[in-house]
Amino acid sequence: MQIHRLRLVNFRQHELTELDFGAGLTGIVGPNGAGKTTLLEAIAWAMYGATAARGGRDSIKRRGAPPRSRVEVELEFSLGRHRYRVVRSLFNAELYQDGEPAPIANSVNAVTERITRLLGMTRDEFFNTYFTGQKELAVMAAMKSAERAQFLSRVLGYERISKAQERLREKRSALRARHEALRSSLADPAALEAEAERATARLAAATSASASAVSAAESAAARLAEARPHSERLQQLRDRALALETERRIGEHAAEAAAERVERLDHQVAEATAARARLEELWHDLEPLAALRDEAAQLRAGADAFAMRRQIEAQLVELNARSAALDERHARLPAPDAVAGAAARVAEIRAALAASTLEAEEQRTVWVRDAQDAQTKRKGLLDQFHELKQQRERIVAAGREGDCPTCARPLGDEFETVLGVLDRQLDEVVYHGNFYKHRIEQLAQEPPALVEADGRRLALEQELGAAAADSGRLAAERRDAAALVAERDSLAARVRELEAALARLPGGYDRARHDEIQRRMEALEPLALQAERVRGTAERATALAAELAEARVAAGHAAEKVATLRARIAELSYDESAYRAARDAEQTAERERRDTELALVRARAEQAAAAEAAEGVACRRAERAAREAEAKIAAADYALHQELDRALNELRTDLNATLRPDLSELASGFVNDLTRGRYTELELDEDYGGRLLDGGEPRTVISGGEEDVANLALRLAISQMIAERAGQPLSLLVLDEIFGSLDEDRRAAVVELLRSLADRFPQVILITHVESVREGFDRVIRVGYDMAKGVAVVQEDAGGDIDVAA
Numbered sequence: 001m002q003i004h005r006l007r008l009v010n011f012r013q014h015e016l017t018e019l020d021f022g023a024g025l026t027g028i029v030g031p032n033g034a035g036k037t038t039l040l041e042a043i044a045w046a047m048y049g050a051t052a053a054r055g056g057r058d059s060i061k062r063r064g065a066p067p068r069s070r071v072e073v074e075l076e077f078s079l080g081r082h083r084y085r086v087v088r089s090l091f092n093a094e095l096y097q098d099g100e101p102a103p104i105a106n107s108v109n110a111v112t113e114r115i116t117r118l119l120g121m122t123r124d125e126f127f128n129t130y131f132t133g134q135k136e137l138a139v140m141a142a143m144k145s146a147e148r149a150q151f152l153s154r155v156l157g158y159e160r161i162s163k164a165q166e167r168l169r170e171k172r173s174a175l176r177a178r179h180e181a182l183r184s185s186l187a188d189p190a191a192l193e194a195e196a197e198r199a200t201a202r203l204a205a206a207t208s209a210s211a212s213a214v215s216a217a218e219s220a221a222a223r224l225a226e227a228r229p230h231s232e233r234l235q236q237l238r239d240r241a242l243a244l245e246t247e248r249r250i251g252e253h254a255a256e257a258a259a260e261r262v263e264r265l266d267h268q269v270a271e272a273t274a275a276r277a278r279l280e281e282l283w284h285d286l287e288p289l290a291a292l293r294d295e296a297a298q299l300r301a302g303a304d305a306f307a308m309r310r311q312i313e314a315q316l317v318e319l320n321a322r323s324a325a326l327d328e329r330h331a332r333l334p335a336p337d338a339v340a341g342a343a344a345r346v347a348e349i350r351a352a353l354a355a356s357t358l359e360a361e362e363q364r365t366v367w368v369r370d371a372q373d374a375q376t377k378r379k380g381l382l383d384q385f386h387e388l389k390q391q392r393e394r395i396v397a398a399g400r401e402g403d404c405p406t407c408a409r410p411l412g413d414e415f416e417t418v419l420g421v422l423d424r425q426l427d428e429v430v431y432h433g434n435f436y437k438h439r440i441e442q443l444a445q446e447p448p449a450l451v452e453a454d455g456r457r458l459a460l461e462q463e464l465g466a467a468a469a470d471s472g473r474l475a476a477e478r479r480d481a482a483a484l485v486a487e488r489d490s491l492a493a494r495v496r497e498l499e500a501a502l503a504r505l506p507g508g509y510d511r512a513r514h515d516e517i518q519r520r521m522e523a524l525e526p527l528a529l530q531a532e533r534v535r536g537t538a539e540r541a542t543a544l545a546a547e548l549a550e551a552r553v554a555a556g557h558a559a560e561k562v563a564t565l566r567a568r569i570a571e572l573s574y575d576e577s578a579y580r581a582a583r584d585a586e587q588t589a590e591r592e593r594r595d596t597e598l599a600l601v602r603a604r605a606e607q608a609a610a611a612e613a614a615e616g617v618a619c620r621r622a623e624r625a626a627r628e629a630e631a632k633i634a635a636a637d638y639a640l641h642q643e644l645d646r647a648l649n650e651l652r653t654d655l656n657a658t659l660r661p662d663l664s665e666l667a668s669g670f671v672n673d674l675t676r677g678r679y680t681e682l683e684l685d686e687d688y689g690g691r692l693l694d695g696g697e698p699r700t701v702i703s704g705g706e707e708d709v710a711n712l713a714l715r716l717a718i719s720q721m722i723a724e725r726a727g728q729p730l731s732l733l734v735l736d737e738i739f740g741s742l743d744e745d746r747r748a749a750v751v752e753l754l755r756s757l758a759d760r761f762p763q764v765i766l767i768t769h770v771e772s773v774r775e776g777f778d779r780v781i782r783v784g785y786d787m788a789k790g791v792a793v794v795q796e797d798a799g800g801d802i803d804v805a806a
Helices: 036-052 108-119 123-127 145-155 159-184 189-285 289-331 336-398 412-442 448-504 511-539 541-572 576-674 704-725 744-759 771-776
Strands: 002-011 014-020 024-029 072-079 082-089 093-097 131-133 681-684 690-694 732-736 763-768 779-786 791-796
Touching: 002 036, 002 763, 014 036, 014 791, 024 036, 024 744, 024 771, 036 072, 036 082, 036 108, 036 123, 036 732, 036 763, 082 108, 093 108, 159 576, 189 511, 189 541, 189 576, 289 448, 289 511, 336 412, 336 448, 511 541, 576 681, 576 704, 576 744, 681 704, 690 704, 704 744, 732 744, 744 763, 744 771
Parallel strands: 024 763, 024 779, 131 732, 732 763
Antiparallel strands: 002 014, 002 072, 072 082, 082 093, 681 690, 779 791
16 A cells, blocks of 8 residues: 545644655654644544544534534545545545546445455554554553454454354354254155055055946936936926916906906996086086176286285385485585595605604614624624633643643643733633623613604504594595485486386275175185086096996906816826926936935045055155255265364464464564664564563563564564565555654664665655654655644645645
């Protein structure tokens, strides 16, 4: 792996920093707290996300950045034959490959998982191997023996053997379970043989029973064929006899109905003859009724005209009264000039009210805006005051050796300067806060001009209400004028129509004569009704006589038909008992045939079931043979996986046996170079703990610097072994502040050693605050901190102090 470019936007103390990394030994030099290690943290965050950053999202964003400004880190690196570019922000991430416009992963989790798969390492594995700081030099020494072995096995790829063994053991367990299941499912051969004999005997018995059932069915069918023709002949004879008997009963019913009709018509003819004589008597008594009816009609017309005259006279009185009332209302209506004047007054007051309302709203808007602006600014100043006060208290409590809240590095000589800046900011915030506090108190009450404008507006609203009510009343009354005139004209026309109708009505009506005529008509009306009823009966006499003669002829014909049917029934000589005997014989033969057919079906079903049972036994025999063969194959596979597991165990043992000597040999070479031959050997014990040898004897007491040299040599040896064995073309080595306990000679030796590793680690990045080692670097990137702006400043010495960050 090799890093090509890094760009930070609002990340920690870096506002906008962009660096191009090349091959060789690159030194990042600057004072503590300037933001050097933040560059490594940005690389880790771009690759592995939130788990690789200190603190949460709020602490990642640069202090002083605008509220909605973005936080972003862009990293370009190559791995194998491909070049990748990852862009990560607080809530999103994208990974591009070989300059393609579309990302190959485009979410926070997807990018992290994809990079983890590409490198074949988790964040801890990667940064515990290729990224080394002074505090992390003894990472393996802090581990327990089992943890060291597991760590080395994982980072060197030996963990894949364990995963392979896990899969082998899972497969082996499955094969053993399958073998046992197949063996347990094998049927007993003796039981299968006994079942086959029983199935053969059952099939023979079923075949014999089927032949007997066939013979019985044929005999029953012959008996049914003999009984059925005789039964069918008697059935036909019975059908004819039943049909004639039905016709006879119908004929007898018709004859009875004809006789009843003759008797009824005789009675009706006698009643019609008597009605004719009664009608002649009634016509004599009803002779005056026609004249009385004509006179009564004339008298009813006179009565109707008299009632109409009284009704019209009452309507005329009512219409005249309504017309007089309308004249009085029309006289009280307001003049058109009064209505127009009231409307003009309303328009004048409404215009004045609109102007007054606009004036009041403008003054209220200015007052509310000023009050809200003052409160908003004072709240912002309060928040700023609390934040500055807390920040100052934290810095004072931490002292000179405390971490800077911006860059997380010790303040040192900048302690007083930072406190002075914070005190000046607090004084300025307090001054502005007092100003806006007085301003808020001034704006707490409505200004007098606004109160006066609201008073004028309320007075105009009341005056407008009264004027509008008066104008509406006058307009409504004036609108009634046209309707009153139209209604008065309509009443006058109706009066003229009623007077003309009254003149056309006739006079003269005799109520006493009308009552007398009515009494005489009421006395004769019952006789008239009786005459109408008798006349209908008398008029039917002739028709009833003809109908009586026709009925007597029909009754004779019905009696003759009944006699003929009785003779035909006697000629058939049908015997019901003979029919029932023949039918019972046929039904018995039919039941025997059905029973024999059912027995045949059962026998054939039993024969088929017996054959199926025999075939099932044969199938189970074949299935047992197949499962026995599968069990043998499963046993062979199980034995093979056991052998593979044993071989992988031996391989792991051999690899672990060679790991410690190989790692000791590589570390010894690095120790020799770092100590300029003072120590030539670094030995690893069985727990992978490192110790220096002096003349072949272990040093029991060593200085802090010598311990750091030993740990650095071991870490370099691990990195080189991973590059050689892990299968990834990793070529990056990053060292952060590893010179803390080393003297000048050891520092120079480390730099020379790192330059000599160019063939194994083409790209080495070393972060330090020690200025004396900068001469050994291929390129130097200087990191500083601008206190006024509160941002990191990055410059590259090789380019003549070119400013590459702000």
